[in-house]
Amino acid sequence: MRIYTVGGAVRDRLLGLPVTDIDRVVVGATEQQMLDLGYRPVGSDFPVFLAPTSGDEYALARTERKSGKGYGGFVFHASPDVTLEQDLIRRDLTINAMAQDDDGNITDPYNGQQDLQQRMLRHVSPAFAEDPLRVLRVARFAARYAPLGFRVADETLELMRQLSESGELLALTPERSWKEISRALMEQQPQVFIEVLRQCGALRVLLPEVEALFGVPQPEAHHPEIDSGVHTLAVLQQAALHGQPLSVRWACLVHDLGKGTTPPSEWPRHIAHEQRGLKLIKAVNERFKAPRECQELALLVGQYHTHSHRALELKASTLLELLQSFDVYRRPERFEAFIAACEMDARGRLGLEKRAYPQAEYLRGAARAAIxxxxxxxxxxxxxxxxxxxxxxxxxxxxxxxxxxxxxxxx
Missing domain, CATH: 1.10.287 (Helix Hairpins)
Known part of the structure; x- marks a missing residue:
């Protein structure tokens, strides 16, 4: 029986990054041997055990075979004759398919260290295309490691494109999709997640409302970047740069969906896009079963973000209606999140990233006056x-x- 640390812990140690989660795989053991040693079984899909003292997780080395659609459509096989290399080959990326023993020796059968050096996100084997969730995972890794210069290998992007066109993405449960999306939005460069999904055609499948924003012009006087999709990515990037929470980042991603439905004859103006966008925001919220806090803020930001931008011009009665809409007297933190999202919207414009946003303090003052x-x-x-x-x-x-x-x- 041999125990190895595998996956992200090995990857991040080699990159010199903090290690948070440690996954271990056990080679050459049976379930009964683990039980005899005092390990407690958890999980139903494949054999995973908790150590008797530390509570750490240990999984038996296993292979997997595609048996149906979606993330859960696999049959797993775990036995003492499954080798470490066989366990590692089922993993998504080469940089996640390395193992390290207690003496620090690295097992790297699929050149993960080389891809770390080359800053490449590359699939381990053609079996990558059997799991649609990996499209989202790779895009998330691209967002996480973009600050280090990582990019998705062309051949991996092609497999992701094939998965996107296969219809397999539609088999993902809302919960699994949201888990990857929410984690990706909290990375340092969440806009890269959207960019990679768009490159491989997955954005058109999962978030067609966001895909529809690209190529839609806005008035250059207010939006020097012109393109509505490019603006949305910039707003998301600003939210990350300013350390905004998930609810604000989600609102930033979907705040302008109404612009994707503006008839081309009306471009570059987008009259009443706020109201037109509400139905789309609601649909996206429901598709991924986003948490209630994210859903509520997204709808409020979508409806009222232009009120924030024009805050200094609003009549007192309109200001009051705005505050009432947010129930600012009982939920002041939600109004603060709204202000933050609107400021990110204002900063997500080419060349205007550092322009002051006096509307923020003005709205805070109005809330204090009413409260x-x-x-x-x-x-x-x-x-x-x-x-x-x-x-x-x-x-x-x-x-x-x-x-x-x-x-x-x-x-």
Missing amino acids: GVAVKPLIERGLQGQALGEGLKAERLKALKVYKAASNQGL
Whole structure:
């Protein structure tokens, strides 16, 4: 029985990066031997065990055979005669198909170290094309390692293209797809994830609403980059540069979907694209079963991002309606996330990445003014029920008028 560290832990050690998850494979052992040593079995698809003391995971070396569609369409075989090389060949990329023993010796049958040096994401074997989830995984790795200069090998991109055209991507469950998408959006260069999906044709299958943005022009005066798809990638890049959370990054990705439905005869203007985009954002939210926080923020940003950009011009009554829409009195953090997404939208424009966004502080001030209106005096006046709600709304409107007037005077 021999134990090896495999996969990402070996890869990241060789790259000099922090190692977070450690996967281990056991060669030459049976399930019964593992049980006799006190290991506890977990998982139902293939033999994985938890160590009796550390709780670390150990998987028996195994082979796999395609048996159906999708990520789960595989039959696994684990036995003592499965070699380390046979276990490694089923992995997705050469840089993930290396093993290291306790003495530090590297087993690298598929030239993963060479591809690390060449900064190449390359598939291990033709069996790569049997698992559609690998299209998303490779695109995610491209986003993760883009800062180090990694790119997807041409032959791997071709296999990803074949997978995208095969219909296999449609067999992925929303949960598996969302797991990869959400992880990719949190990488340093999430826009690379979208770029790679587009290069291999997967974006057209998984996110046709985003694919539709490319080639759609916007007014050059406001968008020097012109192309709506290029703008969306730039907004996503800004969200990563500013360390925004997942909900903001998701909203940044889908905020302009309505522009993809503008008739070409109306280009480069996109009148009412905010409203037209809501149906598309809702569809994407549901397709991937995005978390509720992501769904809500995406819809709100899609509907109101131009309100934020025009915040300094909005009437006090419109400001109040905006704050009410966000339930800013009970959920101020959601309004803050909205402001962040809108600022990323403003910065995601060619040459305007560092331009100030005074609308952000102006909106925060408006929220403080409205939230600061006290309820107690209205109750003491005997208002209750609907009358109390209307009275509170009137007082908040007054407060916003005062705030707007003071802001206009530079106070």
